[in-house]
Amino acid sequence: FIPLGGNTVFIRTPVLRAVDGWDPDCLAEDCELGVRLSSLGARTVVFYEPELVTREECPPTLKAFVRQRTRWNQGYLQTLSRGYWRQLPLRQKALGVYILATPFALAVAWLLIPVAIVTAVLLKAPVEISMISFLPALPMLAMLVVSIVGLGEFGRVYRERVFVRDYVRLVAGLLAYQAVLSFAAARAVVREARGIRGW
Secondary structure, three states, X not given: OOOXXXXXXOOOHHHHHHOXXXXXXXXXXXXXXXXXXXXXXXXXXXXXXXXXXXXXXXXXXHHHHHXXXXXXXHHHHHHHHHOHHHHXXXXXXXXXXXXXXXXXXXXXXXXXXXXHHHHHHHOOOOHHHHHHHOOOHHHHHHHHHHXXXXXXXXXXXXXXXXXXXXXXXXXXOHHHHHHHHXXXXXXXXXXXXXXXXXX
């Protein structure tokens, strides 16, 4: 199961023609094509060479970032709803649903964290109930751990020095970053429900 990313992807022309190319109606056409090719049994090879990497520009403003993530999330929703992933073997199917639905699970988790805090502080619930109410925070914490490891790996691969302050900023910015991602995911759901599919 490979949801392709937009940069440095090479597809043999006969394979691309056999599946009628990219879907012009999907807002994450690269992801959708990768899922479709995976479901049809296309062979995919992934390799990484730092010297040959294609770099992506980050959106220059918060508004542009939200629009980008909204588009990606909406494209993931479209890909999920098309159901090509259902043709995959069980483990790949589970991976497909996990990858395509994660932004929305994180958005729900973000919304449930304040509920958990209020529950723990204001209600005299048993400790077990309070602990269970914080379970939605686990995906967010897992994302933080992966980001911390990724930052260290980035520094190692690109021979860039990563300072303690970089890790502190990463941790301190987690809640604001997740709030923006949750907003973009919710915005994608609303746009898809209303049939708004433009960039």
